[in-house]
Amino acid sequence: MSFFSEEHRLAATRRMLHHLGDTLNARFSVRLWEGSLIPLGREVDERFVIAINGSGVLGGLLRKPTLENLLLEYVKGHIEIHGDLIDFIALLRDRQMKKNLKKLNKFFLLRQALPLLFAPAAHKTVQHEYTDDAIGRDAARRDNKKFIQFHYDISNEFYALFLDEEMQYSCGYFKDAGTSLDQAQQDKLEMICRKLRLQPGETLLDIGCGWGGLICHAARHYGVTAHGVTLSQRQFDFATEKIKKLGLEDRVTVELRDYSTLEGAYDKVVSVGMFEHIGIANMPAYFKKIHSLLKERGILMNHGISRRAKASRRKALKVRPERRLLLKYIFPGSELDNIGHTADLMEIAGFEVRDIEAWREHYGLTCQHWYRRLEARREEAIGFVGVERFRMWALYLAGVSTGFRDGSMHICQVVATKRGPKGPSGLPLTRDDLYR
Numbered sequence: 001m002s003f004f005s006e007e008h009r010l011a012a013t014r015r016m017l018h019h020l021g022d023t024l025n026a027r028f029s030v031r032l033w034e035g036s037l038i039p040l041g042r043e044v045d046e047r048f049v050i051a052i053n054g055s056g057v058l059g060g061l062l063r064k065p066t067l068e069n070l071l072l073e074y075v076k077g078h079i080e081i082h083g084d085l086i087d088f089i090a091l092l093r094d095r096q097m098k099k100n101l102k103k104l105n106k107f108f109l110l111r112q113a114l115p116l117l118f119a120p121a122a123h124k125t126v127q128h129e130y131t132d133d134a135i136g137r138d139a140a141r142r143d144n145k146k147f148i149q150f151h152y153d154i155s156n157e158f159y160a161l162f163l164d165e166e167m168q169y170s171c172g173y174f175k176d177a178g179t180s181l182d183q184a185q186q187d188k189l190e191m192i193c194r195k196l197r198l199q200p201g202e203t204l205l206d207i208g209c210g211w212g213g214l215i216c217h218a219a220r221h222y223g224v225t226a227h228g229v230t231l232s233q234r235q236f237d238f239a240t241e242k243i244k245k246l247g248l249e250d251r252v253t254v255e256l257r258d259y260s261t262l263e264g265a266y267d268k269v270v271s272v273g274m275f276e277h278i279g280i281a282n283m284p285a286y287f288k289k290i291h292s293l294l295k296e297r298g299i300l301m302n303h304g305i306s307r308r309a310k311a312s313r314r315k316a317l318k319v320r321p322e323r324r325l326l327l328k329y330i331f332p333g334s335e336l337d338n339i340g341h342t343a344d345l346m347e348i349a350g351f352e353v354r355d356i357e358a359w360r361e362h363y364g365l366t367c368q369h370w371y372r373r374l375e376a377r378r379e380e381a382i383g384f385v386g387v388e389r390f391r392m393w394a395l396y397l398a399g400v401s402t403g404f405r406d407g408s409m410h411i412c413q414v415v416a417t418k419r420g421p422k423g424p425s426g427l428p429l430t431r432d433d434l435y436r
Contacts, residue, residue, distance in 0.1 A: 048083035060121030085398035136333035147333035152232035167211035170273035202267035208274025212239030275304025287349035309338035351416035367401035
């Protein structure tokens with residue numbers, strides 16, 4: 001048997017996997033390209049299997065052991081993961097298994113890997129990627145409309161597969177873990193309106209209004225006149241049709257427009273799930289613009305994903321490999337701030353911060369629902385966006401759910417008022433009215 005023959009590569013792979021199984025004692029198995037199933041532990045869960053579809057997959061990863069290369073092997077179907085991705089990620093993060101990694105015989109593994117180094121890899125070019133400056137820190141090259149349309153203008157039908165009836169693509173509000181996604185999103189809309197202390201006859205601006213759920217809810221249930229702006233053509237079309245269906249044309253309007261070009265004065269301003277698209281360097285201008293659009297003592301509610309504070313500016317600006325992939329394939333131009341810095345910027349812009357509430361467990365549950373609803377309609381999703389994009393989105397939603405549950409990602413709702421002359425803010429003394 002030749003050292004570089006497929007039979008030798010297969011035998012070497014089996015020896016490596018048996019050593020990994022004996023040492024790691026993981027709870028999943030690996031299926032090789034000729035069909036054999038090798039457990040990587042003594043008590044594996046039969047639901048979880050990684051299928052490797054050729055020796056070239058391992059060869060390509062050994063020659064270029066990067067996170068992006070691993071992602072592309074998965075996206076192209078050269079590596080398949082059988083089982084719920086959220087639960088599978090939890091298995092991979094098992095603390096004892098991580099400790100056992102130190103016990104591996106690295107010299108043995110390297111010697112077995114040698115014949116695989118020369119196995120030809122399969123083609124891994126994907127269609128769905130942002131090919132321009134995905135980080136977006138260069139103001140001269142930053143194209144907010146292009147960023148937004150890359151993420152949102154995939155297909156309204158695709159988003160409808162996993163979102164609730166109101167098409168809310170932001171964190172739900174779960175009064176308990178057993179609350180349905182549709183109820184959690186209705187409760188979120190209600191909580192936002194209460195935090196804004198909406199009153200009949202007031203004017204409301206929704207920056208990044210999505211598919212129009214909040215502006216329609218606020219008009220129907222609180223009697224306000226609401227205006228929404230979005231940069232997504234698909235969202236604009238959907239929201240326009242929704243407003244007509246509900247007969248709200250006299251109270252609700254929507255524009256395909258950048259918020260920075262708006263004029264006028266509103267009683268209340270809300271931004272839900274749009275803040276992540278701004279970019280930290282642009283946040284002072286963002287809050288300054290909102291300040292100019294609010295009437296004196298008007299209320300802003302800013303709802304956005306955040307991250308932990310970093311010890312230095314250099315660490316804050318560092319783009320980790322997993323985030324670089326998120327920017328390139330899912331969310332170009334996005335950037336997360338820490339909540340302390342966000343509050344500082346709001347105060348500097350002329351706001352009085354009145355309330356900050358963390359919702360990270362709520363978003364963990366939301367993304368869990370989104371992932372499992374999307375997975376349940378896999379074939380329909382593939383029909384709308386193709387198998388590569390489906391795989392990216394399934395992994396993205398499962399990973400984000402894990403990040404929020406673990407605490408590596410955060411989300412906060414900040415309520416602030418436009419600072420006026422000295423005196424009362426005009427807000428209630430307690431939160432009691434929010435939970436009546």
